[in-house]
Amino acid sequence: MINQAIKKSIKENSDEMISIRRKLHSEPELSWEEFQTSQFVYEYLTELGIEARKMEPTGVVAELKGGKEGKTVALRADMDALSVEELNTDLAYKSKELGKMHACGHDVHTAMLLTAAKSLVSIKEEISGNVRFIFQPAEEVATGAKAMVEQGAVKDVDNVFGIHIWSQSETGKIACNSGPAFASADIFKIHFKGQGGHGAMPQDCIDAAIIASSFVMNVQSVVSRTVDPQQSAVVTIGKMVVGTRFNIIAENAVIEGTVRCFDPATRNHIEKQLKIYADHTAAIYGGNAEVEYIRGTQAVINGEESAQLVQEVAIEAFGESSLYVEKPTMGGEDFSFYLDEVPGSFALVGSGNTEKDTQWAHHHGKFNVDEDAMIIGAELYAQYAWSFLTK
Template structure:
């Protein structure tokens, strides 16, 4: 199942992989602004002899046609950074742009997939089929994958595989269980309308602050009292803007939050219940409510056959103890839009190492990657493609 030539090629290019990751880390670009990153990727793939095209505005698709006929497997990496100030002051390759940082490991994903592309290109004639490399923008705003699908990224693809660096797992460990991996991630916005007035005369007013506060407290019972406790779900209010001045009873209140779950029926139920709770809570106090529910990413559900192949590849490439049983996360991932088009799976590669201070949470200003994990990710990408096409 494992191609030893690929392993050797990746080992020989390990320093180059680290060099590329550091370059990308020092030059972060936000979602839909990845112009320099995508140009670098395009030129790198083109130099390898891999057929490339860009998608609007900042995606890159590479196609490596093997020397033998066969199926098509897609490998995906995301490229965008976050609006985060880097706090790793002593890092020689720290972000060169204030307020922008690769705080989620997408620089690592990009460098790992480029390394895999280079190794696969060198064994091109032995590949029975086609490898498609998808370098995706705007994962952090959950719109990049969908845009690339609409521009043909998944046309003709039989299977798709992606990786995420994971600081909560030890370096070199690999997790890819069949079934739920990442939750759906939706946004809800609620506007409550009351009747403002003097803070000393509440009897003449309808207090939007009271309506909004009651709503925030009450909606937690949607999960705790209306959903099967064996089905995971989270309803979180992250933003609340109420009133204009300390002695004026608020006429308006704006609330924003997120809903996370794995089950389509639970998702529909929560959306309906938010509407009911908003309207009924407002009605109790004599106000009104309008609700906007925005569906974001789908849940990432790993296909059984694909996830088992990842596990087989990881065991053969890195040893039996490489597998890690990481539980599903309520975080969101727009890799789900690729899984809507073809079967596949999404793996986590550990990069947490206390000796290198790389156990910080994703999206934190001190987030960093144990670069030893790059070799694991690059080989997993390449060997998965090889194993799938030779299956």
Template sequence: MINEKMKEAIQKYGEELTEIRRKLHSEPELSWEEVNTSAFVSEYLNNLGISHRKTEPTGVIAEIKGGKAGKTVALRADMDALSVVELNKDLSYASKEEGKMHACGHDAHTAMLLIAAKALNDIKDELPGNVRLIFQPAEEVGTGAKEMVKQGAVEGVDHAFGLHIWSQMPTHKVACSPGPSFASADIFTVTFKGRGGHGAMPQDCIDAAIVASSFVMNVQSVVSRTIDPQHPAVVTVGKMVVGTRFNVIAENAVIEGTVRCFDPETRDHIDKQLQVYAENVANIYGAVAEVDYIRGTQAVINDGYSAKLVQKVASEAFGEEVIYDEKPTMGGEDFSFYLDEVPGSFALVGAGNPEKDTEWAHHHGKFNVDEDGLATGAELYAQFAWAYLNE
């Protein structure tokens, strides 16, 4: 199942892999702004002679055509950075863009897929099928994958595979279990309208601050008291804007939050309950409520066959001890939109090492990856494609 030529090639390309990752890390671009990153990817693919096209505005779709007829497997990497201030100022490859940082590892994903593409291209005459390479923008805002699908990213594709570098797992470990992997990620906004007035005359007012506060305190019971405890869910209020000044009773309050779960019925239930809770809280105080619920990414549910193939590939490529049992995360991933179209799976590749200070949480300003794990990810990409096409 393991292609030894690719294994040797990826080891040989190790320094180049690190150099690419560091270049991308030092030059982060935000969602839908990945102009230079996609240009770099395009130039790299040109140098390899890999056919590709750019998507609007900043994606790249490439194809390695095998020497033999067969299926088509898609490999995906995301490219965008975050609006985060880099705190790793001592790194030689720290972000050069103030307030922008690859704080989630997408620089690593892009570098790993480029090197995987190079290794796959080396043996393309032996491939019984084709490998689609998807370099995706705007994962961090949850809209990039959907747009790439619209622009043909998985047309003619039989299977899709993606991965994420993971600082919460030890370096080199690989996790990919059948079933839920990442939660659906939705956004809600609740607007309360009361009646403002002088801070010394509450009897003449409807205090939106009191209404909003009551909602925040009570809405947690949607999860704790209306959902089966065996169906995990999270409702988080992350932002609340109320009032205008210290001595004016607030007329308006705006609350923003997120909902995470794995089960579609649970998702529908929370959507309805937010409306019910907002309206009832508003009615108690004589206020008016308006709820806007935006469905974001779907839950990432790994296909059983695909996840087991990932485990088999990882075991044969790196040893059985590499397999790691990582529980599903409530984090969101728009790889789900590819899985709406074709079967596939999404793996985690460990890059956490306390000796190298790479165990910081994703999206933190101190986030970094143990670069010893980059070759693991690059080879997993390549070997999975080889194994799938040879199944």
């Protein structure tokens, strides 16, 4: 199953891969602003002889046609950075952009997939079928994958595979379990309206601060008392804006939060319950509520056959000890939009190493990656494509 030429190519090009990653890390671009990154990716793929096309506004899709007829497998990497200030100030390749940073490893994903593409070009004539490379913008705002799908990124694709570097597990470890991997991730915003007035005359007012506070204190019972305990779900209030001055009773209050779960029926139920709780809470105090519920990513559900193939590839390429079981996370990942269209799976590749200080959580200002993990990720990309098309 494992192609030794792929393994050799990736090892030979590992220094270049790290150099690419460091370049991208120092030049981070936010969601839907990945113009330089996508241009670099496009030019790199074109120089490899892979037919590439730019997507609107900042995506890139390329396809390597093998020497023999066969199926088409897609490999995906995301490219966008975050609005995070880098705290690793001693890095030679630290971010040059104030307040912007690759704090989630998308620079690593891009570099790994480019290197995987280079290794597959080296065995092009042996490939039975086609390998499509998807370089996606705007994963961090959960809209990039959907836009890529709408532009045909997985049209006529038989299988899709993605990787996320994972600082919570140690370098050299790989997880890809069938079933739920990442939760659906939705956003809600609730505007409570009361009646403002002087802080010394509460009898003439309807205090929006009280309404919103009451809602925040009670909304957790949506999960604890209306959702089946065997169905995982999280409701989090992350932002609350209320009032204008210390001695004015607030007329308006706005809260924002997120809902995470794996089951579509649970998702529908929570959305409905949030509106019921908001309306009833506001009514108790004589105010009213407007609820905006925005559906973000779907849950990432790994296909059984695809996840099994990832495990087989990992064992043969890196040894049985490389595999571990990662519990499903309530984090969101818009790779789910590809899985809505075609079968596939999403793997985690460990990059945590306390000796190199790369154990920091994703989205943290000190997030960094053990670059030894990149060889594993690049090979997993390429060997998965080879194995899927060979089978």
